[in-house]
Amino acid sequence: MQTALEQYDPQIYELIRQEEARQSGSIRLIPSENYVSRAVMTATASCLTNKYAEGYPDKRYYEGQQVTDLIENLARERAKKLFGADHANVQPYSGSVANMAAYAALIKPGETIMGMSLDHGGHLTHGWKVSMTSKFFNSVPYQINTETGRLDFDLIRDLAKKHRPRIIVSGATAYPRMIDFEIFGEIAKEVGAYLVSDIAHIAGLVVAGIHKSPVPYADVVSTTTHKTLRGPRGGMLLCKEGLAKQVDKAVFPGLQGGPHMHTLTAIAVAMAEADTPEFVAYAQQIVKNARALANKLLEYGFKLVTGGTDNHLILIDLRNKDIPGKKMAKALDRARIVTNYNTVPGDPAPPFNPSGLRLGTPAMTTRGMKEAEAEQIATFIHEVAENIENEARIAQIGKDVLLLCSQFPVPEHFIIPRSNGNA
Ligand code: DSN
Numbered sequence: 551m552q553t554a555l556e557q558y559d560p561q562i563y564e565l566i567r568q569e570e571a572r573q574s575g576s577i578r579l580i581p582s583e584n585y586v587s588r589a590v591m592t593a594t595a596s597c598l599t600n601k602y603a604e605g606y607p608d609k610r611y612y613e614g615q616q617v618t619d620l621i622e623n624l625a626r627e628r629a630k631k632l633f634g635a636d637h638a639n640v641q642p643y644s645g646s647v648a649n650m651a652a653y654a655a656l657i658k659p660g661e662t663i664m665g666m667s668l669d670h671g672g673h674l675t676h677g678w679k680v681s682m683t684s685k686f687f688n689s690v691p692y693q694i695n696t697e698t699g700r701l702d703f704d705l706i707r708d709l710a711k712k713h714r715p716r717i718i719v720s721g722a723t724a725y726p727r728m729i730d731f732e733i734f735g736e737i738a739k740e741v742g743a744y745l746v747s748d749i750a751h752i753a754g755l756v757v758a759g760i761h762k763s764p765v766p767y768a769d770v771v772s773t774t775t776h777k778t779l780r781g782p783r784g785g786m787l788l789c790k791e792g793l794a795k796q797v798d799k800a801v802f803p804g805l806q807g808g809p810h811m812h813t814l815t816a817i818a819v820a821m822a823e824a825d826t827p828e829f830v831a832y833a834q835q836i837v838k839n840a841r842a843l844a845n846k847l848l849e850y851g852f853k854l855v856t857g858g859t860d861n862h863l864i865l866i867d868l869r870n871k872d873i874p875g876k877k878m879a880k881a882l883d884r885a886r887i888v889t890n891y892n893t894v895p896g897d898p899a900p901p902f903n904p905s906g907l908r909l910g911t912p913a914m915t916t917r918g919m920k921e922a923e924a925e926q927i928a929t930f931i932h933e934v935a936e937n938i939e940n941e942a943r944i945a946q947i948g949k950d951v952l953l954l955c956s957q958f959p960v961p962e963h964f965i966i967p968r969s970n971g972n973a
Contacts (some may be wrong), residue, residue, distance in 0.1 A: 574960050575952055576886040577927055581863040581910020582723070582751060582777045585917070585964045586816075587823060593816035594782045602808040604625075606798060621767040621815050628821035632757050635765050635788035640817050641801050642785030645750045645774035648801075649675040650683060652770040652787060655800035656744045657716040659686045664710060664743070665719030668689035669901060670894045671865075673748065676719045690715060694725075696896030699856040699865075701725075703733050709740045720764065721748030722907050724892050726859040728761060735767030737946075737968075744769040752861055754778025754912070757824050758833030761861065769793060778836060778862055778912050780829075781820025784813045785833075832915060836862045839911040842921035847929030852935075855894050855906070866907040867894045869937055875904045878935065885934050885944050886951040887927065917958040928956060 573585070586594075598621070604611040607619040622640065629638035642648035653663060661843040662681065665676025670693045674681040677689030690713045697704035710718060718741075727762040731747055738745040747764035753773040755761040766769050771788040775781035789797050802809070823829060825970070830942035844858045847866065855865040868878055876892030882889050893899075911924065920929075930947055937943035 565907045576888050576957065577930075577951055578641060579887060579889045579909040579911070579927070581908060581912065582774075583910075584777060584912045586776070586780060586782060586820070587959055588955070588963050589819050589823070590782055590816045591818045592778075594812050596815060598815045599810075599834040601811045601813035603811050604802065604808045606802070607908050611931055617793055618811055621811070621818060622754070622809075625818035625821065625822070628818055628825065629786060630787065632821050633765055633771070633788050633824055634762065635771065636791040637789050637794035638816050639787040639789075639797055639799070639801050639805065640784075642772075642787060643806060643810060643813075644783065645673070645772065645785045646675045647805055648785035648787050649748060650804050651797065651800040652746045652772050653683065653687060653717060654804050655770065655789075655793065655796040655867040656746070657687070660688060661717075662688040662713055662715040663717040663719060664690045664692055664706075664713065666716035666722055667693050669897060670694040670895045671722040671724035671748075672719075673721070673723045674746065687717075694895040699895055700727055701729065703730075703737065703906070706734075707737050710737050710743065714741055715743050717744045717746055719746050719748060719785050720768070721746075721750065723751060724863065724865055724906075726840075726854070726861060726863045726865055727856050728803055728860045729764075731762060731764035731767045733852075734764075746770045746772060748772045749864065750774040751777050753835050754780060754824065754829070755861060755961060758830040760833055770797060775817050775820060778833065779820060779824060780832075780912070780916065781824075782813045782816035784810070784817055784862070786814065786817065803970055817874075835913050835920065836915045838921055839915050839919065839924040840864060842924035843909065843911060843928050846925040847931065850935075852932075862910045862912050864909045865892060866909065867905055868907060868935075869905050873935060873938055874899065875906050876902075877938065878907050881893070881934050881944055882931065884941075885930065885947040886955070887930060887934070912948040914958075916964060917960055919958050923958065924955065 558787040567703050603618045607622050608963040625640040626638045663677050666672030669680040673838050675683045677684045692706045718738045735745050747768035750773050752761045756763045784944045840859045844864050853867045853870050879889050879891040892908035893904040897905050899905045
């Protein structure tokens, strides 16, 4: 039977099919990507996309909220339980908006925020120079210790004492080690700052108890819902009860209009999926796979920032291989291994052609790959590096990758059914 999409827009249908084939026929190592379950995908594609729901449960600006209120309350309660938080706002459209809302909830424009510099592993919205977060607020970024590749709390404390920020942001997009939110909380207290913790990358590890939670230490916790947490593309804020009103107001009406109810519905589903022993085992395997991949890469002579990983992410410094990050990422992509080029702390090369490569294991782990496959992937990466100018060899590696993918198909309950038009 033809799907509605196939019938009405065969071209887009075909492109989606091509993307499905790409996602199943490649090893996806971008650490912020994953495969969502069929249940999450079904909720995302549901009729909730048709409903406007400005406001919050019991305080909406449009009628017809009999069902949306129930769904949003479920999503909030599930998120609160999962993270042990007093309050959850599940409306942010993305992590970027969630971060902006966290700042807007706590401080006034022009006041100072202090987050990790983008080129040292932070996010654009942690106050990077081209982001609105550095135009609306005064941004004083902190850096990583370039010798160890790690957070240096003496440097962070000294900078905080010098600049007296109103907000310190803890969190990263390219940091392979545990983040000590407790020390961040102490520094924030010492200088009279709020602590905002962005756990977008590690949220799944936090709910599984593998990474220490920032909830006891941070005033506001911000996250996306689609990385290690394996939900739909969206954002979320968690906070203590005393800040709930400010946070809610900052999201709506401060920064957003109507919430994307289909996404919010899928977030509720993802929170239920994450609250299971199966999810904990999944998150544990993510870290085991990252360690196996890192150790094998080290054996092949790759230099890793911090020398390894504690989480889902690995940052390779390619300078000893004399291959620019972009060249390596593009060669790997031709071999069906999808990564992204990235700066390494203290990188002398420009961000558009940096010295590093960022890898992560959330998506390969969803496919059921384990340590042996992680090591095999390290071997593929090594072979691509050794044959960086040899297109025929890279094409052959691509075939071997496809064979491995065929042994680990995306699990059935993570595949969207094509036989009817209902998702
Ligand atoms: N773009 C995300 C990442 O890849 O880390 C951060 O938002």
